[in-house]
Amino acid sequence: MKRPGYWRREALDGYLFILPWLIGLVVFTLGPIIASMVISLHRWPLLKEPSFVGLQNYIKLIHDPLFHQSLKVTFIYAFVSVPLNLSVALGLALLLNQQVKGLSIFRTVFYLPSILPMVAVSVVWMWLYNPKFGLINYLLRKIVGLFGVEFQGLEWLTSPRWALPALILMNVWGVGGSMLILLAGLQNIPRTYYDAAAVDGANAWQKFVKITLPMLSPTLFFLLVVGLIGAMQVFTQSYIMTGGGPLNATLFTVLLLYNHGFRWFNMGYASAIAWVLSVIIMILTAIMLYTSKKWVYYEARR
Amino acid sequence: MKGRVSVTKILVYVVLIVGSIIFLMPLVWMVSTALKSGEAIFQYPPKFIPEELHWENFKLALTILPFGRFFLNTIVIVGLSLIGTVLSCAVVGFGFARLRFPGRDVLFFIVLATMMIPYPVTTIPVFIMFRKMGWIDTFLPLTVPAFFGNAFFIFLLRQFYLSIPMELDDAAKIDGCSSWQIFCNIHLPLIRPALITMAVLHFIGAWNDFFGPLIYLTSQRNYTLALGLATFRGMYSTDWELLMAASLVVVIPAIIVFFFAQRKIIEGITLTGIRG
Numbered sequence: 154m155k156r157p158g159y160w161r162r163e164a165l166d167g168y169l170f171i172l173p174w175l176i177g178l179v180v181f182t183l184g185p186i187i188a189s190m191v192i193s194l195h196r197w198p199l200l201k202e203p204s205f206v207g208l209q210n211y212i213k214l215i216h217d218p219l220f221h222q223s224l225k226v227t228f229i230y231a232f233v234s235v236p237l238n239l240s241v242a243l244g245l246a247l248l249l250n251q252q253v254k255g256l257s258i259f260r261t262v263f264y265l266p267s268i269l270p271m272v273a274v275s276v277v278w279m280w281l282y283n284p285k286f287g288l289i290n291y292l293l294r295k296i297v298g299l300f301g302v303e304f305q306g307l308e309w310l311t312s313p314r315w316a317l318p319a320l321i322l323m324n325v326w327g328v329g330g331s332m333l334i335l336l337a338g339l340q341n342i343p344r345t346y347y348d349a350a351a352v353d354g355a356n357a358w359q360k361f362v363k364i365t366l367p368m369l370s371p372t373l374f375f376l377l378v379v380g381l382i383g384a385m386q387v388f389t390q391s392y393i394m395t396g397g398g399p400l401n402a403t404l405f406t407v408l409l410l411y412n413h414g415f416r417w418f419n420m421g422y423a424s425a426i427a428w429v430l431s432v433i434i435m436i437l438t439a440i441m442l443y444t445s446k447k448w449v450y451y452e453a454r455r
Numbered sequence: 456m457k458g459r460v461s462v463t464k465i466l467v468y469v470v471l472i473v474g475s476i477i478f479l480m481p482l483v484w485m486v487s488t489a490l491k492s493g494e495a496i497f498q499y500p501p502k503f504i505p506e507e508l509h510w511e512n513f514k515l516a517l518t519i520l521p522f523g524r525f526f527l528n529t530i531v532i533v534g535l536s537l538i539g540t541v542l543s544c545a546v547v548g549f550g551f552a553r554l555r556f557p558g559r560d561v562l563f564f565i566v567l568a569t570m571m572i573p574y575p576v577t578t579i580p581v582f583i584m585f586r587k588m589g590w591i592d593t594f595l596p597l598t599v600p601a602f603f604g605n606a607f608f609i610f611l612l613r614q615f616y617l618s619i620p621m622e623l624d625d626a627a628k629i630d631g632c633s634s635w636q637i638f639c640n641i642h643l644p645l646i647r648p649a650l651i652t653m654a655v656l657h658f659i660g661a662w663n664d665f666f667g668p669l670i671y672l673t674s675q676r677n678y679t680l681a682l683g684l685a686t687f688r689g690m691y692s693t694d695w696e697l698l699m700a701a702s703l704v705v706v707i708p709a710i711i712v713f714f715f716a717q718r719k720i721i722e723g724i725t726l727t728g729i730r731g
Contacts, residue, residue: 164556170549181600182577188584245474251464259475268709277485285499334724386575393685424580426575427578430576
């Protein structure tokens with residue numbers, strides 16, 4: 154029998170086939186993660202030699218008001234933006250799932266903005282948010298004017314109060330991806346469930362709460378996790394539109410990390426920020442995975 | 456009963472149409488501004504349709520900075536990383552889906568786990584490594600890593616490979632085909648649709664990438680479109696007609712690819728969610 158030899162051959166082939174990924178894992182992921190931890194224990198202005206300082210970077214971080222501010226901004230952004238986007242995406246998906254004519258046109262219109270380059274999107278929205286000549290304030294003035302009230306419009310990106318809400322609002326324009334995934338999820342729910350509920354005299358709201366939401370909960374959960382992980386790492390919008398201002402109102406943690414690492418070249422301090430942020434994201438993910446058992450409905454686990 | 460149903464339907468359409476108008480507004484506004492004169496953009500109340508069309512805005516915007524060069528740079532970077540991603544993920548995905556070797560499941564679990572790792576934690580050491588190698592201000596940091604696979608796409612392709620009947624491989628083995636021959640002659644043709652979907656998704660991601668070019672490209676002749684646009688916005692903060700013209704140029708290739716590959720993209724996005 155040549156069987157054992159064949160198995161050895163197949164195993165060898167297997168390792169050869171996954172070799173590119175294996176090398177990438179060591180060079181671009183595992184190695185850097187360990188290196189990042191080591192670097193965070195050093196003072197390292199990029200052009201000089203690193204010197205070991207122990208936990209000093211982390212101690213500095215605990216007392217750094219800018220870091221506190223960045224966490225606050227990032228958390229507010231993530232915890233407002235993600236549920237808001239999910240609600241809008243779910244609303245649109247539900248509407249599109251009503252056997253509407255022109256489905257593909259509506260789908261294209263809602264999805265298109267989400268694939269556009271963030272830099273261009275940011276530049277366009279800066280213009281939309283322009284306090285004097287921007288379209289948004291123009292429309293706001295019109296709408297408020299209908300009630301006979303004089304309204305100047307908001308300062309948006311130049312106001313410490315409205316800059317973060319402006320970025321959150323702009324993000325709604327990119328709900329297309331979540332909408333598509335939810336629409337696919339909706340289309341996977343068997344019609345017979347609704348028919349059975351209709352026989353039992355359930356109204357639309359009861360059907361939504363008792364059938365649609367539970368059946369959709371794995372998809373919602375997936376989008377929630379991916380959305381939160383992504384939202385904790387936003388960067389481009391604030392880099393382009395506000396530079397973190399005004400008065401650090403949009404100083405996201407990754408922007409602070411960028412400033413330390415790639416503007417001031419404090420590699421040690423930037424690595425410490427990266428580590429703390431990553432640990433926070435991992436804890437968040439773990440909490441969500443843990444609590445998901447309570448509200449996510451998996452058919453197979455009935 | 457019938458009457459109520461149609462009222463609901465009308466409401467659905469009204470909301471969808473109003474929603475569509477809101478979603479299209481920024482794009483219309485961008486095109487409209489890009490074609491206005493420098494004075495017309497500061498007219499109040501604003502007009503959606505410009506009185507005269509100033510096509511020269513595009514010429515001006517695109518020559519202030521060498522956007523043609525940025526365009527070529529972006530094409531080269533996106534193209535090379537696309538080739539790298541498709542090749543490496545096709546090979547690695549095949550290994551995970553069709554070959555049996557000790558430790559495979561553990562390694563595949565690691566593939567899934569790496570998708571969860573926040574990118575900031577690897578950014579700085581990788582940057583330092585590339586700097587030591589003298590790769591700063593070259594395209595290498597933006598293209599070479601693509602040849603080592605991408606966890607998400609490996610996962611996606613593995614699903615496709617798994618849907619191909621094992622009998623095909625067994626028959627080929629009996630005929631004396633090597634794993635490599637099975638991969639090239641049987642599987643590659645079969646998973647072509649999946650590879651195209653993946654290529655489109657990668658194209659959009661790479662075309663839109665900003666953080667990578669921002670930290671790795673330092674001299675202007677190497678800039679990508681996204682980086683060029685960011686620079687342009689730093690130089691001209693009030694010439695909105697020029698900024699919109701430049702933004703439009705950055706956006707249009709993404710829109711063109713979107714329209715040609717819409718079905719593929721929607722398939723890909725939808726598949727992403729199903730694993731949920």
